[in-house]
Amino acid sequence: MPITTVLDTKIRRISILNEHGDFDAELGEGLIPDDDQVRLYEHLVVCRQYDEVAFKLQRSGRMGTYPQNKGQEATSLGAAYALRRDDWMVTCYRENAGLFWHGLPMEHILLSWMGDERGNRIPEGVYCTPLAVPIGTQMLHAAGLAWAAKYRGEDRIACTFFGDGATSEGDFHEAANFSANLDLPVIFVCQNNSWAISVPTKIQCSAPTLAQRGIAYGMECVQVDGNDIFAMVKATAEAADRARRESRPTFIEAVTYRLGDHTTADDARRYRDQDEVDAWMKRDPMIRFRRHLEDRRLWDSQKQADIQKRAEKEVAAVVKRAEEIAAPHARDMFDHMFAELPEELRVQRDTMRTSSIGQDPAQIEDAVEVTNP
């Protein structure tokens, strides 16, 4: 009597297409039409090509620091596939595949990593947010975006992505807590890729799963094989449904792996074993997906060669577009500070080539273009 049970809860794990190529027909059949399966796979090939090229751009000094996406692409892509085009995707920096699927033009990401804010100028009608550099902070924006949709009676939802490391930040907690307590239509997709730079997940969370973070908020939570695009689609679709119909949030732990370094500024060999990487190489989401498509005769090596060629061409064109954009003007840094530039900022802008900012407004002609981006 005096010791009673006040909570009894379980967490499920969803896997449909596992690393051995086993496909669970009951859950997976009909989940993604065949055409779409092919399109998704092709998209993955393009994104992998993009990732490789971006890496090389950095190595050859044509771009700044870049975080490779390699190995994690199925997570954001599966989620994006299950969203509506007008749902918000509120991402971190390792979700290229999902963002491109969701409508973000591919040159934007390159431009941002090339040190140009114009990469973040999300086009009208694309529902995503700029790269989030401060870890763990963007989930609150997702909660606010979802709240706005609810307030307006729209049935748009928000799906936010973040890493295992991000779940250690206080803002993650506040975002999850606001979403649960205010009944907001948000999906939290935690991309547990085993590492936060050099720090293994167990230092971020010593519990057996990250999924159980959601229990703290009374939130529905689930663990998913994040390298299994079918499982990602299924979990996200369920969560989207819950968000849209019941205005309730969901926490999805997507178990995946960062096959590359943290960013081009990192050298992962300093802190992790090659064995671990090799084991995860075999779990690459593209390998099992391709095999699955081949088993179903939706794919063959000719198609693979074709898409590879197309990917190369497409990505080359994207790089060209990104590099051809005219260098920004020094004065651009002022132009979006406020809707209307306050007088003192106008003076600073117009005198920026003089030392005495604020004292000589006559030198506006001096604001020359940057020659060396």
Place this chain on the structure above:
Amino acid sequence: MPITTVLDTKIRRISILNEHGDFDAELGEGLIPDDDQVRLYEHLVVCRQYDEVAFKLQRSGRMGTYPQNKGQEATSLGAAYALRRDDWMVTCYRENAGLFWHGLPMEHILLSWMGDERGNRIPEGVYCTPLAVPIGTQMLHAAGLAWAAKYRGEDRIACTFFGDGATSEGDFHEAANFSANLDLPVIFVCQNNSWAISVPTKIQCSAPTLAQRGIAYGMECVQVDGNDIFAMVKATAEAADRARRESRPTFIEAVTYRLGDHTTADDARRYRDQDEVDAWMKRDPMIRFRRHLEDRRLWDSQKQADIQKRAEKEVAAVVKRAEEIAAPHARDMFDHMFAELPEELRVQRDTMRTSSIGQDPAQIEDAVEVTNP
């Protein structure tokens, strides 16, 4: 197969002496020696008296804002009883009963609320920390204090107290997460008193329990009737044991109720029903404890009258001590800024009665005493 269970967990609730006076002998017998039961009850009477007097001091203009403790005293007292004298108590502002038991001289708390930092000058050998005004922040200090003990190989632990509202702050999350992942000997006592000023607990946490916050960290967690001093002692003793032996943290949700206003600046009638308060009045921890002692012939109305008289005398003496402390010196605000006062601060201090701080170091005599605290 593809949907598997990766977590299956339960939360217990402990109650030993319930509001109807039922006592669970199996759990409760021998838990607290009879003498100590009497001492604890007497301590509660003194603390309740202190609380009433403090309230009146504020009302009569002799003290600033004060947060009443009424109704919650068993929570911190039960926990303090289960701690060792050299364990850290890292509290918020509603734990007078526990702090006084733990060794803090009673005038300190009054002095702090009288607007005097000297109330926070914790005496040597008393293991507690100053009043924590910014909600939800002190649990990180508890984690650090516990960490220091572990680092030094001491078997001292830290027990930190906070409200239901505090669990919404990011710092709570970070403190719990650090403690779990770094294996720190900390006890988290959440005093769920139904309200955070005017905001009901369900806005802080829509989950069925606050206890389940701890699951997020893979932390042992338990719900306790916080108005049941026996249950508090038992839960805290178990947690202390876990901390001391295994260096693992525990989350205790102590369900209690704030019988008074949030502080003397608040008027709870604006936002809560008297019915709710009346119902909780009957669950006052002192009522059931007294009845229990009387049942056991450890207490009677003569003893009650005696302790009441002693409490009045004792508290009056405390008030006298607090009020007799000489007013602080204006220059005191400088004297504890740094171990050694930097030159520019010395000049500010020595010229504080002139306008031109920093320019006239000759006027040190001007620093007069405050006449009107």
Place this chain on the structure above:
Amino acid sequence: MSNLTLVQAINLALAQEMEADDRIILLGEDIGLNGGVFRVTEGLQKRFGPERVVDSPLAESGIIGTSIGLAMAGLRPIPEIQFEGFMGPAYDQICSHAARMRTRSRGAFTIPMTIRVPVGGGIHAPELHSDSPEAIYAHTPGLKIVMPSSPYDAKGLLISAIRDPDPVIFFEPKRIYRAFREEVPEDEFTVPIGKARVVTEGDEITLISWGATVVQCMNAIEKSHRSIELIDLRTIYPIDMPAIVSSVKKTGRVVIVHEASKTCGLGAEIAARITEQCFLHLEAPIQRVTGYDTIMPYYKLELEYLPESNRIGTALEEVAAY
């Protein structure tokens, strides 16, 4: 016209703007049924419903972070932080996101949010309930900062802030929340952001202040026999330098008064700019009468810390005598 306290003027401005624009949502701790701990939002939840006046969880970063999301979606959130001392947990969302979103996204996302925050000392409150962090946010590009010193300005500036397309921190000097009443038009009107107010004209000394210390300055002027031009900044950022410069060119002598600590306070910036722009007109060093470079003491000593009228008076005399 009604004769209103500062609290009432703000309440009225909120109600009228909410009536006119349903994109406005208020959120914060205790702002609903309780009407906020200072009763600034009294009656608004009842009138506009719990969807528009939202009691939030106790989490300042959450309050500002979700407000940023609401604003990105085109709403006009008005979050309240209960006391300036509790902006700390929200510092990152304010400075790393709200202030940066427009420029980061080259205008694709904007943050039309007004953060309301009671500010300053003098009310015998506990620790962290009496600070003046305006310079911190003035040093953060991308924010506008406003601090009224009267009911009239409070209403007019708040309406400007709410309608402003960029993030504004609206500091409410709590010491004068109910200290006096003033005639305030019933209808909506705006006081422009970025324009100071000449409170009293004079040609001997320019006295510059903002928020609650404007009242202390007026007291000092009353006790003084000198001709003092009192400028109430009203907006902390952007600073109305033309108003200051034209006064200083007339007087050549300046006293700046603020509650915040001296080092790196806004007074330093104003003094530096005056020296830059009026160098040849200055006849005496600029005096700053401010809080000391100490922690704002607990309330037994708060009046020793705050720049009261006698300290201001001494400074005026010293500057005049130089």
Place this chain on the structure above:
Amino acid sequence: MSNLTLVQAINLALAQEMEADDRIILLGEDIGLNGGVFRVTEGLQKRFGPERVVDSPLAESGIIGTSIGLAMAGLRPIPEIQFEGFMGPAYDQICSHAARMRTRSRGAFTIPMTIRVPVGGGIHAPELHSDSPEAIYAHTPGLKIVMPSSPYDAKGLLISAIRDPDPVIFFEPKRIYRAFREEVPEDEFTVPIGKARVVTEGDEITLISWGATVVQCMNAIEKSHRSIELIDLRTIYPIDMPAIVSSVKKTGRVVIVHEASKTCGLGAEIAARITEQCFLHLEAPIQRVTGYDTIMPYYKLELEYLPESNRIGTALEEVAAY
């Protein structure tokens, strides 16, 4: 003596102090096996063990908050914040607790903690990896702030900071982490907190800076034909005013250089104090060559934002010509 980079000098100081004092614990993101993202703590975990060099969860408030607890217990934590842009989440613990604990408790608790933070721009890094928030913390009473500009100073100042009984923020200018080497004594030595360094003597203009821009100032001096006294502040708070005043009394002309935004930057405070203390010696308005009041732009434009030597040179000429 060894010829060391700034990174190496810091690493050496940490190692020697850890060797001498086992109350020192290092904690932060990626500081262990990885040696920190700038390799400042390289080899220390291996040498002193994972109990003393701790990879923390990714949570800056947690890093500082637990460090405060460690310090309250008498240890000497040295937390690292990975980039200055990520001090935001820790702002509250730094300002509401670390800076206040001694005065709040009237000396019962002290915080002998050194927060190490890479600071500033010029390395082509992403957003929030290039800022200069020193004035924010200089405006927060209770903290000491240090920023070396050379390997020698880095070692000596860091040792002073670690041994200081109060919280010190130790900003490491990342642009010059490896930009040059300098002879640094192998043995331990201290450079006192609160003392500036006269880098070059001169009698025409006083040039004041700190951190990485000291190098830009030296470049500007090289290109100039004037006699310029360059003062490297070394300590941001407390400011070494005697050093500044004695130079300004000699030169009468001042240029201040910093990367942070102009408004309410530390330059404002220095300018205000110089005007207060050297009013009759000033022969020209004080010039501030600083970052603009904009967000530090993404790296394509960062060199437009940073005060490079040509902008400094122009200011020197203008001040001289006044």
